[in-house]
Amino acid sequence: MIDPRLPKYQWGQRVKTLNDLINDGGFPDREPEALLVPSGGLGEIVQVGSHTDSNTPIYLVEFGDGLVVGCLEEEIEPL
Secondary structure, three states, X not given: OOOXXXXXXXXXXXXXXXXOEEOOOOXXXXXXXXXXXXXOOEEEEEEEEEEOOOOEEEEEEEOOOOOEEEEOHHHEEEO
16 A cells, blocks of 8 residues: 655645646546646645545646646746
């Protein structure tokens, strides 16, 4: 069993993306491989969860217009 990794970031924290966020199929109303948020996009963490298989933190980040994307720590950084 993999020990859970504690989240670095918290709910309500403002962040920016470190790279383009692309649709991996999680957004059925958007084309596969469509750009969801460009690198440098600003958002706010609205929920912190954990990927059950790998025990890694997953951050739900709202990027405006109601777009909420699940992000890994490696994809975002705090402002």
